[in-house]
Amino acid sequence: MKKKTRLLDQLSMLLLLFLSIIFIFPFYWILTGAFKSQKVTVTLPPEWWPMSPTLENFHKLFQNPALQWLFNSVFISGMTLIIVCVTASMAGYVLAKKRFYGDKLLFSIFVFAMALPKQVILVPLMKLVSFMGIHDTSWAIILPLCGWPFGIFLMKQFSENVPTELLEAAKIDGSGEILTFTNIVMPIVKPGLGALAIFTFINTWNDYFMQLVMLNSRTKLTISLGVATLQQEFSTNYGVIMAGAALAAVPIVAVFLLFQNYFTQGITMGAVKG
Amino acid sequence: MRPKKINKIRMRETLVSYAFLAPALLFFLGFVLVPMGMGVVTSLFRYNMKGMTFVGLSNYIAMFQDPVWQKSLVNTLFLVVGSVPLTVFFSLFVAALTYEKHPVTRSFFRCVFFLPVVTGTVAVTVVWKWIYDPLNGILNWMLKSMNLIQRNIMWTGDKKYALWAILIILITTSVGQPIILYIASLGNVPKDYVEAAQVDGANDLQVFWRIKWPSLLPTTLYIVVITTINSFQCFSLIQLLTSGGPNYRTTTIMYYLYETAFKRFEYGFANAMGVVLALIIGAISFVQFKALGGDVEY
Numbered sequence: 081m082k083k084k085t086r087l088l089d090q091l092s093m094l095l096l097l098f099l100s101i102i103f104i105f106p107f108y109w110i111l112t113g114a115f116k117s118q119k120v121t122v123t124l125p126p127e128w129w130p131m132s133p134t135l136e137n138f139h140k141l142f143q144n145p146a147l148q149w150l151f152n153s154v155f156i157s158g159m160t161l162i163i164v165c166v167t168a169s170m171a172g173y174v175l176a177k178k179r180f181y182g183d184k185l186l187f188s189i190f191v192f193a194m195a196l197p198k199q200v201i202l203v204p205l206m207k208l209v210s211f212m213g214i215h216d217t218s219w220a221i222i223l224p225l226c227g228w229p230f231g232i233f234l235m236k237q238f239s240e241n242v243p244t245e246l247l248e249a250a251k252i253d254g255s256g257e258i259l260t261f262t263n264i265v266m267p268i269v270k271p272g273l274g275a276l277a278i279f280t281f282i283n284t285w286n287d288y289f290m291q292l293v294m295l296n297s298r299t300k301l302t303i304s305l306g307v308a309t310l311q312q313e314f315s316t317n318y319g320v321i322m323a324g325a326a327l328a329a330v331p332i333v334a335v336f337l338l339f340q341n342y343f344t345q346g347i348t349m350g351a352v353k354g
Numbered sequence: 355m356r357p358k359k360i361n362k363i364r365m366r367e368t369l370v371s372y373a374f375l376a377p378a379l380l381f382f383l384g385f386v387l388v389p390m391g392m393g394v395v396t397s398l399f400r401y402n403m404k405g406m407t408f409v410g411l412s413n414y415i416a417m418f419q420d421p422v423w424q425k426s427l428v429n430t431l432f433l434v435v436g437s438v439p440l441t442v443f444f445s446l447f448v449a450a451l452t453y454e455k456h457p458v459t460r461s462f463f464r465c466v467f468f469l470p471v472v473t474g475t476v477a478v479t480v481v482w483k484w485i486y487d488p489l490n491g492i493l494n495w496m497l498k499s500m501n502l503i504q505r506n507i508m509w510t511g512d513k514k515y516a517l518w519a520i521l522i523i524l525i526t527t528s529v530g531q532p533i534i535l536y537i538a539s540l541g542n543v544p545k546d547y548v549e550a551a552q553v554d555g556a557n558d559l560q561v562f563w564r565i566k567w568p569s570l571l572p573t574t575l576y577i578v579v580i581t582t583i584n585s586f587q588c589f590s591l592i593q594l595l596t597s598g599g600p601n602y603r604t605t606t607i608m609y610y611l612y613e614t615a616f617k618r619f620e621y622g623f624a625n626a627m628g629v630v631l632a633l634i635i636g637a638i639s640f641v642q643f644k645a646l647g648g649d650v651e652y
Binding site: 092093096100102103104106107109110121122124125166167170171173174175178179181182183190192193195196198200201202203204205207208223224226227228229232257261282285286288289292293307308311318321322325326328329332333337340341344347348 | 382
C-alpha cells in the first residue's frame with residue numbers, strides 16, 4: 081500500500097515536470113527564436129538551441145519604431161500605476177476605516193462594477209476618449225484604466241489591518257487627517273501598495289484589447305500592439321516577430337520575477353473576503 | 355443633545371471621506387459609470403458613422419435573430435464549458451502537488467504556471483501560431499514522426515479543430531491565478547482537522563474529500579466565476595490567431611462585438627451586444643455573491 085502511493089507520487093511529479101516544460105516553452109521559444117536566422121525558425125525538425133546565433137532579426141525589428149513602442153508601454157503602465165496607487169490607497173483607507181453617509185452603497189457599487197468586464201464598455205469609452213481629444217495618445221489608455229475599481233477594493237482589504245486605536249491616538253494627539261494618512265496609514269499598507277503597483281503594471285502592459293482599440297498611429301503603438309502589427313506584416317518571418325515578442329515579454333517577465341511575492345499577495349488578498 | 359453631536363461628527367467624517375474618495379470617484383464616474391450609461395442608451399439607437407436614430411429594442415431583436423451572433427454565443431459557451439472544469443481540475447492538481455513543498459520549489463512552480471499570463475497574449479500567441487502552423491509547425495511534425503497522422507492538419511483553419519486549438523491556449527493562460535489561490539487556501543486548511551482524521555484512520559483520498567475539499571469550496575467558487583468571466587471575454591487569442599474563422603467557427607461574442615463596432619462601425623448594435631454580455635456576466639457574479647455570503651478568509 082505504501083509503495084503504491086509512493087509510485088503514484090512519483091508519477092504525478094513526473095507529470096508536473098512535463099506540464100512545466102509546456103508552460104515554459106513559449107517563453108523559451110521566443111527568447112531563442114529571436115536569435116535564429118529566418119531560415120532556421122521554420123526548419124523541421126526544429127533547432128532546439130540557436131546553433132549560429134544572429135542579430136539580423138533585431139536589425140530588421142529596429143527599422144520599426146520598436147524602442148518608441150517599448151517606451152510607450154513603460155510610460156502607459158508606469159503612469160497608470162502611479163495614479164491608481166494614489167487614488168486607490170486614499171479611497172481604500174476611508175472605505176475601510178471611516179463610517180460615513182453612503183459608505184456601504186458606494187462599496188457595493190465598486191464591487192458590482194468590478195465584476196463587469198471593461199470590454200463591454202469599450203465602444204462608449206472610445207467615443208468618450210475621441211470626444212476628449214485624446215484618442216490615439218497614451219492617455220486614452222491610462223485614464224480609462226484608472227477608473228477600474230479593483231485597486232480600491234484591494235487597498236480596502238489591506239487598510240483593514242490598520243489598528244483603529246492607532247488612528248484614535250493620532251487624533252487625540254492633534255494629527256490632521258492628511259498627516260494621519262501619510263504618517264500612520266501609509267507605512268502599514270505599504271505591502272498592499274507594492275502588490276497593487278506590480279499588479280497594475282503587468283495588467284496594463286498586457287491589456288492588448290484596450291491598446292488595439294485606442295491606438296492607431298505607428299509611433300503611438302505599445303510594444304505588444306507593435307508586435308501584433310508586425311505579425312500581420314511579416315506573417316511568415318517568425319524571426320523578426322520572435323525578436324519583437326522577446327522585447328515585449330522580457331521586461332515584464334523580469335518585473336514579475338523580481339516582485340512575484342508582492343504579486344502573489346495581491347492576487348490572494350484581492351480574491352474575495354469583504 | 356447626544357444624537358446631534360454624533361450627527362455632527364458623522365457629517366465631518368463624511369466630508370473628510372469624500373475628500374479622500376474624490377480622485378478615485380472622478381475616474382470611476384468618468385470612465386466607468388458614464389460610459390456604461392452611454393452604452394445602455396446608445397444600444398437603443400441605430401448608431402453608425404452617419405448618425406443616430408432611435409430604434410427602440412430593434413438592435414436587441416436583430417441580435418437574437420442574427421445567425422452569426424447565435425454562432426458566437428455557442429462558440430463562447432463552448433469555451434466557457436470547456437475551460438472552467440479543466441482549469442479547476444488542472445490548478446487543483448498542481449496546487450495539491452506543490453503546496454507542501456519547500457517554499458522555493460513552491461514559488462518556482464507558481465511562476466512557471468503564471469509565466470504565460472505575464473508573457474502576454476500577443477507574445478504567447480506568436481509561438482502558438484508557429485506550433486499550429488500547417489507546414490512549418492511543430493505539432494504536425496511531431497504527430498507525423500509518431501505516425502499518428504499521415505497528412506498535415508490545418509489546426510486553426512479546419513472547422514473541426516479550430517475551437518479546440520483556441521481552448522488549449524486559453525487554458526494555459528487561465529490557470530496561473532487559480533493555482534496561486536489554491537496553494538494559498540490549501541495552506542490554510544487547519545492542520546488539526548487533517549491530523550485528527552489521519553489518527554482516525556482516514557486515507558489520503560478520504561482526507562482530501564472530507565476535510566480539504568469542503569474548505570476549498572469558497573475558493574473553487576471564486577475560481578469558477580473568474581474563469582467563466584475570462585472565458586466569456588476571450589478575444590485577443592481569436593483576433594491574433596484566426597480572426598474568427600473559418601466561417602465564424604471561432605467567432606466569440608467579444609470578437610463579434612469588436613468586428614461590429616470597429617470594422618463595420620455599427621456602434622448601436624455593438625453596444626446592445628455589450629449590454630447583453632454584461633447582463634450574462636452580472637447574473638453569474640450575482641449567483642456567486644449569493645452563494646459565498648462574503649465570508650471567505652485567506
